[in-house]
Amino acid sequence: MNNYKYNPIQEVEDDGLTIPEVGEWGKEKYNLLGYYAELFTKSMRDKWGNLVYIDLFASSGYCKIKSTGKIIKSGALIALSTPIHFDKYIFCEEDKDLIASLEKRIERDFPKERAKSVFIQGSCNEKIDEIIKNIPRYSVNNTVLNFCFIDPFNLGIHFNTVARLGAYQLDMLMLIATGMAATRNEKKYQSPSNDTISLFLNDSSWRSDFSGDADMKNQSFTQFLSKRYKSNMIKLGYTQVADFHDVRYKHNNKNVLLYHLAFFSKNPLGNKFWNIIRKQYTGDQQALF
Ligand SMILES: C[S@@+](CC[C@H](N)C(=O)[O-])C[C@H]1O[C@@H](n2cnc3c(N)ncnc32)[C@H](O)[C@@H]1O
Incomplete structure (x- = not known):
């Protein structure tokens, strides 16, 4: 499939802890996350004092593929399984049961990494101060490079949260729930009482921009969101x-x-x-399915 020996998709046994179900397509996300994390840690290990993994929607570390019933490691444990480890892991998850299961799995399977892990239960949008407090302090003698995975089910990640992280040396892999949420809920989001998109873009006047943007004529809501998100990130310095x-x-x-x-x-x-990673991975994307 590609030149890598490392494989992010690792099958595991049911361990009795909580295991959410996911669609088969989750594997594509896990492969790209894992291969990026592997290349990041391998290439940056000697260049930076601290490599930090931040997961804002961490879940429990295992998931079950609905169509096959197979259980595999999910995002948080994929990040912990790269051959070269990060120096610190910061996990945030709203659901108590999921984060407790993640913590137990890390205690059991990655005892050394447990000591380097922080578990924050609650909404990442509300806990962003605590998340940031746990990023090691940068200095000339203690450099810090972060990799952040943002994997929500919907458009519930506030741009203010992303912008706070944008102040750091940080690579970000983010799921933007265009088909899953934006297309399905466009009407709901258009209602003036719904603030999902205002918070997602940090812009309460997005509705008039969407209807009035000349470039956007004949373009979809999804294309509008993608274009606006890119321009927001460019303003943060992600040029x-x-x-x-x-x-x-x-x-x-x-x-x-x-x-x-x-x-x-x-x-x-x-x-x-x-x-x-994308080119090598998508070169044989169909092989996955
Ligand atoms: C798509 S799942 C994440 C999957 C995970 N990255 C994985 O690989 O297994 C989204 C997760 O985010 C959690 N969640 C939802 N809203 C959240 C929020 N505002 N802050 C933190 N976690 C949240 C949900 O409980 C759910 O476990």
């Missing part, structure tokens, strides 16, 4: 925003868009790595 990666699934012979995976780095090397 080289890569094209978003589409994740689709086959339904009634159509390739339906589920979500975009967006990658943001302030360093051209980050984008170079992301493009390498």
Whole structure:
């Protein structure tokens, strides 16, 4: 499939702790996350004092693929399983049971990394101060490079939260729930009492921009959100925003868009790595299914 020996998709046994179900297409996200994390840790290990993994929607570390019943490691444990480890892991998850299961799995399977892990239960939008407090302090003698994974079910990540992290040396892999949420809920979001998109873009006047943007004529809500998100990130200093990666699934012979995976780095090397991973991975994407 590609040149890597490391494989992010690792099957595991049911251990009696909580295991959420996911669709088959989750594997594409996990592969891209794992391969990026592996390349990041391998290439940056000797260049930085501290490599930090931050997961804002961490879940429990295991998931069950609905169609096959197979249980695999999910995002948080994929990040812990790279051959070269991060120096610190910061996990945030709203659900008490999921984060407790993640903590137990890390205690059991990664005891050394447990000592380097922080578990924050609650909404990442509310806990952002605590998340940031746990990022090691940067100095000339103690440099810090962060990799943040943002993997919500919907558009519930506030741009203010992302902007707080944007103040750090930080690469970001983010799921933008375009098909899963934006397309399905466009009408609901248009209602003036709904603040989902205002918080997602940190812009309460987005409705008039969407209807009035000349470039946006004949373009979809999803395209509007993608364009606005890119321009928001450019303003944060993520000047080289890569094209978003589409994740689709086959339904009634159509390739339906589920979500975009967006990658943001302030360093051209980050984008170079992301493009390498994407090209190698998507070269044989069908093999997954
Ligand atoms: C798509 S799942 C994440 C999957 C996870 N990255 C993985 O690989 O297994 C989204 C998770 O975010 C949690 N969640 C929802 N809203 C949240 C919020 N505002 N802050 C933190 N976690 C949240 C949900 O409980 C759920 O476990």
